[in-house]
Amino acid sequence: MKLCRVIKPGLFTTVQDLGRRGSQRYGMPVSGAMDSYAFVAANLLVGNSPNDACFEITLLGPELEFLANSQIAITGAALSPVVNGEEVVCWQTLQVHKEDVLSFGHPKDGCRAYLAARGGINSPVVLGSRSTYIRGGFGGFQGRQLKMEDVIEICKPSEVFKRGFALPQELIPHYGSEVNVEVVLGPQSDYFTEKGLKTFLSNVYKVTAESDRMGYRLEGSEVEQRGSFEMVSDAIPAGAVQVPRSGKPIIVMRDAQTTGGYPKIAVVTTPDISRLGQVKPNDKILFSKVSLGKAQIRLLEFMKTLSQMKSKLVELSLQS
Numbered sequence: 001m002k003l004c005r006v007i008k009p010g011l012f013t014t015v016q017d018l019g020r021r022g023s024q025r026y027g028m029p030v031s032g033a034m035d036s037y038a039f040v041a042a043n044l045l046v047g048n049s050p051n052d053a054c055f056e057i058t059l060l061g062p063e064l065e066f067l068a069n070s071q072i073a074i075t076g077a078a079l080s081p082v083v084n085g086e087e088v089v090c091w092q093t094l095q096v097h098k099e100d101v102l103s104f105g106h107p108k109d110g111c112r113a114y115l116a117a118r119g120g121i122n123s124p125v126v127l128g129s130r131s132t133y134i135r136g137g138f139g140g141f142q143g144r145q146l147k148m149e150d151v152i153e154i155c156k157p158s159e160v161f162k163r164g165f166a167l168p169q170e171l172i173p174h175y176g177s178e179v180n181v182e183v184v185l186g187p188q189s190d191y192f193t194e195k196g197l198k199t200f201l202s203n204v205y206k207v208t209a210e211s212d213r214m215g216y217r218l219e220g221s222e223v224e225q226r227g228s229f230e231m232v233s234d235a236i237p238a239g240a241v242q243v244p245r246s247g248k249p250i251i252v253m254r255d256a257q258t259t260g261g262y263p264k265i266a267v268v269t270t271p272d273i274s275r276l277g278q279v280k281p282n283d284k285i286l287f288s289k290v291s292l293g294k295a296q297i298r299l300l301e302f303m304k305t306l307s308q309m310k311s312k313l314v315e316l317s318l319q320s
Contacts, residue, residue, distance in 0.1 A: 034277030038076035045073035052120030061104025077110030093164025196224035222247030239268035
């Protein structure tokens with residue numbers, strides 16, 4: 001079933017799910033939603049499975065004409081969505097009708113919003129995922145960001161209910177322009193001097209314009225290395241913080257390559273990787289060290305939050 005037609009594509013709108021797991025050994029990035037918390041919430045609000053494909057919308061949203069009645073939800077960044085010129089509420093189920101037009105205004109908070117539609121966005125499954133990998137040119141909608149006149153289809157057409165859901169206010173995040181990011185030091189933290197480690201953990205870094213789904217280049221105090229170490233390229237997980245010879249950290253994100261030769265001073269904890277999905281150029285980041293044990297506890301808490309989110313939704317009556 002056809003869902004919508006793209007009138008304007010926005011700055012950078014792609015189809016994503018939770019990622020392409022199990023193929024990194026072949027050199028395949030995981031990709032997937034930059035903010036998995038907001039992504040899962042969007043799906044649950046329209047009765048989808050947590051991993052159903054959604055639109056990931058970056059900073060400036062698209063303009064979409066709906067081609068059928070549907071239920072949608074918009075979560076993540078506050079990008080001022082409106083339907084037929086009237087402002088709509090995020091983080092809850094919304095009813096849309098054939099010929100309704102959804103557009104977005106001025107970004108107010110965060111970087112990436114997620115638009116889920118009941119039934120999930122239809123796109124080819126490549127290596128177990130519908131996520132778009134732009135550099136590889138596959139997944140999502142024809143392996144690219146949305147363009148004008150694209151027609152998007154629903155994967156599993158289903159009945160539109162007269163009830164919906166809202167996420168409780170206490171579970172809705174607020175992003176701001178400064179974020180404290182928890183990291184576990186290593187695996188090459190011994191390549192850096194004590195001064196370098198102190199610099200990394202005590203200075204504020206600014207996200208530069210040279211940042212995207214592959215990684216964030218940071219501007220700030222240089223992190224001093226121990227001599228001129230050379231290292232053989234090894235595995236890079238999402239959240240790894242690399243430090244090239246310039247001494248300016250780079251945070252690896254969802255679309256990054258799977259190996260690299262820059263020493264990694266630290267790795268961001270899993271919940272904060274999602275939080276980093278909402279930072280934008282000129283936002284500020286401060287790193288703080290946590291133990292591996294605490295990072296594991298935070299991971300378990302994050303996964304528990306996602307698994308229990310559905311049970312915490314508040315039921316709504318929707319106007320027809």
